[in-house]
Amino acid sequence: MKHFSILLFGIFIVLTSSFLGLISSSLNQLGGLKQSTESLELDDAGELVLVDGDPLYPMKLSGSSEQGHMEYVKLGCVNCHSQQVRREELGNDLQRGFGQRVSVPRDFILQSNMVLGYSRLGPDLSSVGSRKSDLNWHLMHLYNPQITSPGSLMPPFPFLFETIKISEVAATSGALEFPEGSPYAPENGIAIIPSRRAVALVEYLLNLDINYNLPEAVVTKNDTGE
Numbered sequence: 001m002k003h004f005s006i007l008l009f010g011i012f013i014v015l016t017s018s019f020l021g022l023i024s025s026s027l028n029q030l031g032g033l034k035q036s037t038e039s040l041e042l043d044d045a046g047e048l049v050l051v052d053g054d055p056l057y058p059m060k061l062s063g064s065s066e067q068g069h070m071e072y073v074k075l076g077c078v079n080c081h082s083q084q085v086r087r088e089e090l091g092n093d094l095q096r097g098f099g100q101r102v103s104v105p106r107d108f109i110l111q112s113n114m115v116l117g118y119s120r121l122g123p124d125l126s127s128v129g130s131r132k133s134d135l136n137w138h139l140m141h142l143y144n145p146q147i148t149s150p151g152s153l154m155p156p157f158p159f160l161f162e163t164i165k166i167s168e169v170a171a172t173s174g175a176l177e178f179p180e181g182s183p184y185a186p187e188n189g190i191a192i193i194p195s196r197r198a199v200a201l202v203e204y205l206l207n208l209d210i211n212y213n214l215p216e217a218v219v220t221k222n223d224t225g226e
Contacts, residue, residue: 033105033106033109034109035056035057035058035106035109035110036050036056036057036106036214036215037050037051037054037055037056037057038051038054038055038057038212038213038214038215039051039054039213039215040215048215057212057213057214058106058107058108058109058110058210058212060110061110061204061207062203062207064199064200064203065200065203065204065207066204067197067200067204068199068200068201068202068203068204068205069111069113069115069204070113071197071200071201071204072115072201072204072205073113073115075157075201077115077125078115078116078117079117079119079121080117080119080120080121080122080153080154081117081120081121081122081123081124081125082116082117082118082119082120082124082125082126083103083115083116083117083124083125083126083208084103084116084117084124084126085098085099085101085102085103085124085126085127085210086102086103087102088102093124094220096123097131098123098124098126098127099124099126099127099210100127100210100211100219100220101210101213101217101218101219101220102217103126103210103217104214104216104217106214106216106217107210107214107217121153122152122153122154125205125208126208126210127208127209127210127211128205128208128209129205129206129207129208129209130209130211133206135202135206136176136177138202138205138206139176139194139198139199139202140176140177140178141154142156142157142160142194142198142201142202143156143157143158143160143161143176143192143194143198144156144158144184146184147178147179147182147184157198160194160195160197160198160201161176161192161193161194161195161198162192162193162195163186163190163191163192163193164190164191164193165189165190165191166189166190166191172191172193174193174194174199175191175192175193176191176192176193176194
C-alpha cells in the first residue's frame with residue numbers, strides 16, 4: 001500500500017483529463033457557433049461561406065421580448081414547458097406540430113438563459129408564436145388558462161394584471177377581451193388591464209417560431225406537423 005497515494009493521484013489525473021477533454025471538445029464543437037444564413041455557398045476557394053445579403057438566423061430578440069424572456073424564467077414557465085423539438089426517433093414532436101424541424105444547438109446561441117426545459121406538463125413552446133398568434137388569446141391564457149384551455153393544469157397569473165373601474169379618466173386600451181358569456185368575465189364597468197410584465201412575456205412567446213432553415217437543420221414540416 002506504499003504506492004496508494006500514487007495510485008490515487010493517477011486516478012485523479014485520468015478522471016480530470018477525461019472531464020476536461022469532454023468540456024474542451026464540446027466548446028470546440030459548439031462554442032464557436034455563430035448566426036448563419038439559411039444556406040451556405042461555395043466561394044472561389046471551395047469553402048462554404050454565408051450567402052451575402054441574406055438575413056442571419058437565429059434573429060436577436062427585441063428589447064421587450066428579451067424582457068419577456070426574463071419574465072418567462074422568473075415565473076418558472078420552464079418547469080412545465082420545453083423549448084426543444086426532438087428528432088423523430090426520439091418522439092413525435094414534428095407530428096404533433098411542435099415545430100417545423102428539429103432543434104439544433106445553433107438555435108440557442110443568443111440566449112443568455114437557456115430554457116430548453118426537462119418536463120412537458122404543458123406543450124412545447126418552440127414555435128408557439130406560429131401556432132397561436134393572437135395577442136389577446138395569450139393574455140387571456142396567462143390571466144386564467146381555464147378561459148382558453150378548460151381543464152389546463154397551468155396556474156393563473158392574475159397578479160400580472162390590474163382590475164380597474166371603467167370611467168372617462170381611466171385608460172382601458174389594451175384591456176382583455178373576454179368571450180361573450182364567459183363566467184370569468186369581470187362585472188360591467190370593470191376592465192382587466194395587462195401589466196408591462198404580462199405584455200412583454202406574451203411578446204416573447206409570439207416571437208417563438210423556428211420557421212427558418214439552418215445549414216444543419218432544414219424545415220421538413222409545416223406548422224401543423226404535415
